[in-house]
Amino acid sequence: MPLNDERPASTSSGEDQGSDVESSSERCDSITSTSDLDCSRESFTSDCSSKHCTPSSSPPKTLTLDGVLESVRDLSDLSLAHEIIVNHNFHLEPNSLPQDSLWKVVRDNVHKAFWDILESELNDDPPEYGQAIRLLEEIREILLSFLNPGANRMRTQIMEVLDMDLIRQQADKDTVDIQGLSSYIITTMGKMCAPVRDEEIKKLRESSDNIVTLFREIFRVLDLMKADMANFAIDNLRPVLQRQSVEYERAKFQSILEKTPNALDHTTSWIKSVLEEVLSATTPTGQPQGKRQQAVPGPFQILNAAFLRILTWDYNKSPLPETWMTDETRLREIQWKLQQCQAVNEVLLIVYSTIGGPIQGLPSLSDRLKRVTSVLLDGMHSPDFKLKEALEGVSAQICCELNKSLTERNYPALTPALQATFAGQICSITQKDNPIRTLVEDRVQQYFTALICDPKPQARLEQVPAGLTSVKTELAFIGAKFITLVNYNKTVYGPFYADIIRKLMFSGSPPAAHPPQTTAQDSVTSN
Incomplete structure (x- = not known):
């Protein structure tokens, strides 16, 4: 933590795809090469000299407790680094627990017991200083941890003023100046803290509370300073991580694979099920049974379909593939926003197909209807959200808005029968086979398929299929977030995907109906 004029200042933080190639094992080899984050197309097709380009081959190891603990540490490091890289707003908060939690x-x-003991000891006659000395010793260690390696003068001063041996001798003679020591601690904190904590330090200096309450406040501010110091380090670390992000994350994941035999099971199962689906879709049906030849899909075709499945992943049926675990929160948020966006679009399609001409060409009305629907459907992903009741509220509110707009322009208001029909159509989108819902979901799949397959997806963000123009802005926002995650994931984990696809496609037999219990080492090292 910088001192005085070296106080921390915020550090500013500063995605494509190719087509299928010929049916051979070389198509999988092309996936294993990667360059930097901004060249994901090249990362699938160019040569690679990185030492972490291809997953290393090594015999499977026996799983041990030490190996598990090391894998947990590697996973923690990988998750933290990934969060710092992809989330420019990531920062640590002072340790807090939910209210009313155990x-x-x-x-x-x-904590209350500690402070009660401290107060009781200091109020004794003569005072006891056992707790107070332990408190001062902990404060000294915290202050020393804030210092830069070269701050020798400050380090020496802290060690001299908070000399525990001397303070213990003074305690034996009842000559400890607790007030003086607390004043020095506050002054030292003021020299070390970030500018955002100046007001907190000022309150400490002006405090008229008893010594126990003052020390409680000192520890509270020290906790804030710990978070400031960690966030300052994160801001300085982010540019370094961003330059080395692909190499770092791939190396960390390789380390996990070497220690955990089944660390790619879910990823293998995910790609295998997609491969089976793609093979089924590409098998010709017009030829006699004995003469059918199965078209072999390319690795890009397989990966594109796999990435598209991630968008609609059913978290209740199976966990995400291991290669996506660091992005689960972001993927869930994307999925929730997309579900809400689809529902809003379905409602608006019903409105305009039912009412027709009298409400066409009124952008202000369209915006108002979209806003009302979005608000009432907010949080529809929650388990306790009652979608049908919410849609009933949506239909009632939309009927009010429509009647108001129609009467203002001398059109007749909606009849009760039409309003009832209208409400029934809106509520029917809860049914999976509803034609409006099916249409919207198919068009959304077309949109994201085009984004994933396009070498320059940014140019296609605003090009939504017909029927989705009402939510074009929202779709473009969601699409940009999703394609960024996809391209980064492809760049980092391309070598691992290549090995899995190579094994599944060229092992000499077609994929089974159910994925085998494949170990991580098998997935990574097979050719």
């Missing part, structure tokens, strides 16, 4: 109750009770 952990918070236990922590608060333990």
Whole structure:
């Protein structure tokens, strides 16, 4: 943590795809090469000299407790680094627990007991300083942890003023100047803290509370300073991680694979099920049974279909592939926003197909209807969200808006019978076979398929299929987020995907109906 004029200042933080190639094992080899984050097309087709380009081959190892613990540490490092890289707003908050949680109750009770003991000891006659000395020793270690390696003068001063041996001798003689020590601690904190904490330090200096309450506040501010220091380090680390992100994440994941035998099981199962689906779709049906030849899909075709499946992943049926685990929160948010966006579009399609001409060409009305629907469907992904009731509210509110607009322009208001029909059509989108819902979902799949397959997806973000123009802005926003995740994931994990696809396609037999229990080493090292 910088001192005085070296206080931390915020550091500013600063995606494509190719077509299928010929049916041979070389198509899988092309996936294994990668360059930097901004050249994901080249990462699938060019030569690679990186030492982490291809997953290393090594015999399977016996799983041990130490190996599991090391894998957990690697996974923690990988998740943290990935979050810092992809989330420019990522920062740490001071440790806080949910209100009324058991952990918070236990922590608060333990802290209260400590401060009660401290107060009781200091109020004794003569005072006891056992707890106070332990407190000062902990504060000294925290202050020392804030110092830069070259801050020798400040380090020496802290060690001299907070000399525990000397303070213990003073305690034996009842000559410890607790107020003086607390004043020095606050002054030192003021020299070390970030500017955002100046007001907190000022309050500490002006505090008239008793010594126990003052020390409680000192520890609260020290916790804030710890978070500031960690965030300052993150801001400085982010540019380095961004330059080395692909190499770092791939190396970390390779390390996990070497220690955990089944670390690619879900990824293998995901790609295998997609391959089976693609093979089934590309098998000709017009030839006699004995003469049918199965068209072999290319690796890009397989991966494109696999990435599209991630967009609609059913988290209740199976966990995400291991290669996507660091993005689960972002993928869930994308999926929730897309579901809401689709529902809004379905409602608006019903409105305009039912009412027709009298409400065409009125952008302000369209915006108002979209806004009302979006608000009432907000949070529809929640388990306790009652979609049918919400849609009933949507239909009622839309009927009010329509009647208001129609009467203002001398059109007759909607009849009760038409309003009832209208409400029934809107509520019917909860049924999976509803034609409007099916149409919208198919068009959305077309949109994201085009984005995933296009070498320059940014140019296609605004090119939505017919029937989705009402939510074009929202779709473009969701599409940009999703394609960024896809291209980065492809760049990092391309070598692992290549090995899995090579094994599944060229192992000498077609994929089975159910994926075998494939170990991580098999998935990574097979040719």
